[in-house]
Amino acid sequence: MPDFKDxxxxxxxxxxxxxxxxxxxxxxxxxxxxxQGIVLDPYKFxxxxxxxxxxxxxxxxxxxxxxxxxxxxxxxxxxxxxxxxGVDATRFTAQGLNDLNKAWERLAPWPDSVAAIDxxxxxxxxxxxxxxxxxxxxxxxxxxELHWDVILGAETAKNYKPRPEVYFRxxxxxxxxxxxxxxxAAHNDDLEAARGCGMKTVFVxxxxxxxxxxxxxxxxxxxxxxxxxxxAELADVLEC
Amino acid sequence: MPDFKDxxxxxxxxxxxxxxxxxxxxxxxxxxxxxQGIVLDPYKFxxxxxxxxxxxxxxxxxxxxxxxxxxxxxxxxxxxxxxxxGVDATRFTAQGLNDLNKAWERLAPWPDSVAAIDxxxxxxxxxxxxxxxxxxxxxxxxxxELHWDVILGAETAKNYKPRPEVYFRxxxxxxxxxxxxxxxAAHNDDLEAARGCGMKTVFVxxxxxxxxxxxxxxxxxxxxxxxxxxxAELADVLEC
Numbered sequence: 454m455p456d457f458k459d460x461x462x463x464x465x466x467x468x469x470x471x472x473x474x475x476x477x478x479x480x481x482x483x484x485x486x487x488x489q490g491i492v493l494d495p496y497k498f499x500x501x502x503x504x505x506x507x508x509x510x511x512x513x514x515x516x517x518x519x520x521x522x523x524x525x526x527x528x529x530x531x532x533x534x535x536x537x538x539g540v541d542a543t544r545f546t547a548q549g550l551n552d553l554n555k556a557w558e559r560l561a562p563w564p565d566s567v568a569a570i571d572x573x574x575x576x577x578x579x580x581x582x583x584x585x586x587x588x589x590x591x592x593x594x595x596x597x598e599l600h601w602d603v604i605l606g607a608e609t610a611k612n613y614k615p616r617p618e619v620y621f622r623x624x625x626x627x628x629x630x631x632x633x634x635x636x637x638a639a640h641n642d643d644l645e646a647a648r649g650c651g652m653k654t655v656f657v658x659x660x661x662x663x664x665x666x667x668x669x670x671x672x673x674x675x676x677x678x679x680x681x682x683x684x685a686e687l688a689d690v691l692e693c
Numbered sequence: 694m695p696d697f698k699d700x701x702x703x704x705x706x707x708x709x710x711x712x713x714x715x716x717x718x719x720x721x722x723x724x725x726x727x728x729q730g731i732v733l734d735p736y737k738f739x740x741x742x743x744x745x746x747x748x749x750x751x752x753x754x755x756x757x758x759x760x761x762x763x764x765x766x767x768x769x770x771x772x773x774x775x776x777x778x779g780v781d782a783t784r785f786t787a788q789g790l791n792d793l794n795k796a797w798e799r800l801a802p803w804p805d806s807v808a809a810i811d812x813x814x815x816x817x818x819x820x821x822x823x824x825x826x827x828x829x830x831x832x833x834x835x836x837x838e839l840h841w842d843v844i845l846g847a848e849t850a851k852n853y854k855p856r857p858e859v860y861f862r863x864x865x866x867x868x869x870x871x872x873x874x875x876x877x878a879a880h881n882d883d884l885e886a887a888r889g890c891g892m893k894t895v896f897v898x899x900x901x902x903x904x905x906x907x908x909x910x911x912x913x914x915x916x917x918x919x920x921x922x923x924x925a926e927l928a929d930v931l932e933c
Contacts, residue, residue, distance in 0.1 A: 524868075578835060588868025591843045595818060603831045604843055608866075626848075628764075628828025 455678050457635065457691060460653055462627050463573055464582030464605060464620075466638035467590065469662040471570070471684075472560035472597060475499050481556035485549075486540075493538055496664065501537060505530035510584060510613040520611040522586035528554045557585070558592040563659065567598055569684030572693040574600065582606045582623045582636060582647075584613050603627060615646030624652075637687070641674045648676060655687060656680040695918050697875065697931060700893055702867050703813055704822030704845060704860075706878035707830065709902040711810070711924075712800035712837055715739050721796035725789075726780075733778055736904065741777060745770035750824060750853040760851040762826035768794045797825070798832040803899065807838055809924030812933040814840065822846045822863045822876060822887075824853050843867060855886030864892075877927070881914045888916060895927060896920040 468474045475496065483495035509526040512518040531554055535542045545553065573579055580603040581590050590604045605623035607613050614620070624631045636647035639659035648654050656673030658681070663669070673680035681687045708714045715736065723735035749766040752758040771794055775782045785793065813819055820843040821830050830844045845863035847853050854860075864871045876887035879899040888894045896913030898921070903909070913920035921927045 578831060580831075587843065587866045591818060591820075591867055595842060600840065602835060602841075603827065626827045627831055 455653075455690070457653060457678075459633055460577065460635045461629055462578045462580055462603075462624070462634045463655075464580055464623055464634055464636050464647075464652070465570075465601075466614075466636070466640060466643050467581050467583040467585055467593070468557075468560070469659055470637065470639040470657055471566045471599065472562050472593070473662070474503065474557070474560050475662060475664060477560040478502065478556045481559055482553060485553055489544065491540055491544075493540070498534065498538060500663065502527075502530055502534040505533060514613050514616050522589070522608060523584055524554060524557070524586060524589055527557055558589055559596050560593055562597045562599060563683065565683040565685040567600075569688045571600060572688040573684070573691065574602065576691065576693045578602045578627065580605045580623070580627065582614070582620065584619075614643055617646065617650050620647050620650040620652055635678070637684075640670055641677075644677060645674065653678045657684060657687065658682050695893075695930070697893060697918075699873055700817065700875045701869055702818045702820055702843075702864070702874045703895075704820055704863055704874055704876050704887075704892070705810075706854075706876070706880060706883050707821050707823040707825055707833070708797075708800070709899055710877065710879040710897055711806045711839065712802050712833070713902070714743065714797070714800050715902060715904060717800040718742065718796045721799055722793060725793055729784065731780055731784075733780070738774065738778060740904070742767075742770055742774040745773060754853050754856050762829070762848060763824055764794060764797070764826060764829055767797055798829055799836050800833055802837045802839060803923065805923040805925040807840075809928045811840060812928040813924070813931065814842065816931065816933045818842045818867065820845045820863070820867065822854070822860065824859075854883055857886065857890050860887050860890040860892055875918070877924075880910055881917075884917060885914065893918045897924060897927065898922050 465471055478499040479495035482498055486493055509530055513520055531550060532542050570579055580601055583590060583606040586608045587604050594601055605626055607619055609626050610619040610622035612618050621631060624634045631651040635653035635655055636644055637655040637657060638644050639657045639662060644654040644656060654677045656677040660667055660671055679690055681690060705711055718739040719735035722738055726733055749770055753760055771790060772782050810819055820841055823830060823846045826848045827844050834841055845866055847859055849866050850859040850862035852858050861871060864874045871891040875893035875895055876884055877895040877897060878884050879897045879902060884894040884896060894917045896917040900907055900911055919930055921930060
């Protein structure tokens, strides 16, 4: 077993690591679009919508824009994606747009996630260190039946990963030194930033997060403390 | 059943409502004091320590002092209580004082709490709206096996109940309007403040929170939406 004896909190990235955002968002928008007679590739729509996520957060990270929670960015990006896809956003009421935006609170967990996190929870505190906001994580977790001990991450720090303050503030908010925490993610850039702050790092392989032709994050960087094929393997490795 | 159909989040006061702070703190300090040959009434010590809690928070509420989390106040109050009790605080290392202060993260739940909250969680989001800070709630809940969906309250608002912003910010952080939330507490003043903000209110009778001679909060104010003898009865009333 890797040396995790001082680790008290496992902090999880959520979108892509714990839940399948692409398939879930595609199913959610497909249902709404179909009911309105809008013909679109829902997987492409999900990917296009998601492609605006990093640039939108980057404006907050650089200080160009002050902190706003992720649902605000997602709603703005939804309107851009609708326009880009040739859909007149005025077809939807404000409530209709909000309902579409709630796609991000209706994401299915990967098949291993729920049971493995319950196992890990016996030995560690388990929390989210996501760019999602508290309300988004709360309702997503109720939907997906994910049983966190604590919701940390972007809203705790009022900034977005991979800014170091998100990792540091999350540890501090849990009453821990950064060395007592580990980051669990399917994304090497997130883990690199967490490692730079002093966290242990766990890479989870999610080779279809971005669809069948995914080319990124197929393997862990060498620096990761643990690399696993899913969270069940992580529970095994950590003897939970 | 009372009209709770719009309520999505039950926000719980914790100290006294969900856990027995007096008995637990007394047992914790008694063990430490006994090991050091210090002879004290541990129940009186617990009550004396707790008696400094409201005045310490009041300085933050009034703005005389800027926000500090509850463990900071508890540690300051511990030193005062030791002095008041005739114990030389320099007998303890900084670590020893911190260990004593951790009494507040080692509180036993009332016998009905854990199972009832698990039942309520099936139908509602359940969260803390406590004056405890996030780390304190996290580790207390791990210790007591309380399974919250979210930790809200004082640290979310950077102020202390019964200041209205604690209730409002907790609802907002959960993505809800205040009318979609209910406060569950054993203290009428907490419930009165929550009601003033627009929350539904649930009084839970904890007649020995302050010991066998308790004279306060033995009955609910008439304005409470629900009054129950314990949380199991609340789960019954709300048909969970």
